[in-house]
Amino acid sequence: MAEVRIEGLTKYFGDTCAVNQLNLVVRDGDLVVLLGPSGCGKTTTMRCVAGLERPTYGDIYIGETRVNDLEPRERDVALVFQSYALYPHFTAFDNIAYPLRLRKTPKDEIERRVRDVAEMLGISHTLERPPGLCSGGEQQRIALGRAIVREPVVFLMDEPLSNIDALLRVYMRAEIKRLQHELGTTMIYVTHDQVEGMTMADQIAVMNEGTLQQLGTPSEIYDLPANNFVARFVGSTPMNFIPGALQKENGRTVHKSDQFVIPVSAEMADRAAELCPSGQCTLGVRPEEIRFTTDDEGDNQARVFLLEPLGSETILDIEKEGLLLKVKDVASTQVREGDNLSLSFNRFHLFDDNTGAAIR
């Protein structure tokens, strides 16, 4: 059990900067998800913690120890690879036993601990088989078993669920979270799947182009995105963006775009005047925060051009003068394609067009 502290981590591959000045503290026992698109530096960051890459600059601490100069085996962290990286010439049992054998654990203790872990993961029946004869899900769990069996101080997971089918993934993500809670071991979990991030994390670190965009709980990340990248990346139906500018109209501030005029609260207008004097900013609103009525009256009129029923809810695709919006209809109102709706915007964010930062 240990805290992981990353201070000013910078990693270059040749001239390419993979990670830039990253600061991150993973509290003891937390499950932190590094979330970002491919190439954002999340895997590199994790590999630096693992010891498979050396940082160009910056320090990494596990517990109180600075581990920059330690070999992977001296760090006592376990890593589950995206490809599982099982040893094809060993049986599942030998795969899981390998880290224990390297630590010269007594034979009967190895036997006991491997069986215990296999029991816990439900793979007892595969132990005598080579991994090649196990299903994808079983291979996944053998890889987990190999990480768990030696009781490391930190778990690192590199997109461990991306190679199994969707149904099993939903199951395994809960399984991994449960295991992490039971063992109480610090975990850094790398994924590009924002649903995995949202469902599993205590804290999410959103990364893009080698820099940390935001660190926060899933609800903070979702409700208070720090900038337009985070806002765009998180959310299974993406946030709607309406480019425009803030203006005064009849003594109130409004966000005026080609399509809509949306009133802005006095508080937000004050902050905007301070943070974004040009007034050029994009309004971001989540699909579930757009309210609508089927009146033909009202300010913000738009036409429904497509329905995407999802069973529990329906996504309405709405168009106005070249701008597309997605609106979540949870109440299953009887909207039809071609209907005109009157929209109101419940909660929204403003992003400075120059910096992309949220105005808050």
Place this chain on the structure above:
Amino acid sequence: MAQTDVSETTTNEPVPQDVVMAAQGRRLNPRKLLVVIVLYLAAFWTLVPMYWVAISSIKSLRDLAHIPPRFFPTDPRLDAWVTIFERRILENVYNSLVVSTLATIICLIIAVPAAYAATRMRLPFKFVAIVVGLMGLVALLPPIASAIPLFLLGSDLGIIDEKYTLIILYTVLNTAFAVWVLRGTFMDVPMDVEEAALMDGDTRFGAVRRILLPLIFPSLFSIAILLFIFNWNEYIIALYFVNSMKTMTLPIAIQAQIPQHELDWGVVSAAGTIAVFPVLVAAFTLQRFLVRGLTFGVASGQ
């Protein structure tokens, strides 16, 4: 696919389903027939010379000289074999075995770490490209081009006509080729598997020994046999460096059976037959491992 391949390479469990199906589906359609005929022709083409050498060693002089040539000896005799053993051919076999085996082993001991470094150590790309490129050049160089300079060097050092000299030279000349081939083999094993071993607490050397080498063993074995055959057949360098029975390897011994006058084809053929035998054995073993070596990449990559 990958899963059945693993079963083939790592266990002795039931024959994979696709193999069974392939065996059941073996009906001769015209295309397959054509393939089979071509394969038989190719086999005939390669085997006839060997057969010819073998029967020539037991032919009588009359049969040997007969025109048109006789494919079956009418009066087989073992005179040539007696002669060749009297001329102590077994000592040449011993020399060849010692030189070829040691040169093969030493070559691998050097080439495995070199190939490992070239694939895994993340050296500057240009450096690796240049070194590996140069090595490829050395491997492509015709042996005769280096034989004479090497001979001059050897006589200056006074190490002509020593077995260890042959071992050193064969090692040096084959290392480039071995590194080249091994590099490809190493690149087929995903880095992940080795890194997993490092994460599990192994040293780099331990990961190579316990994980990487067992995984590439079939390929390693194939390469070893190839190197052995190269060494076994090597003639040009030996021609310059062998002066006496003490170091004489088989190819030189065979040539030595050809005197100035009165060539005895029977004796030469008997020596040739002896020389081919280990290569045949190696080729049959190799065949089994070559198939495994080639399918292996599929099994380990996910």
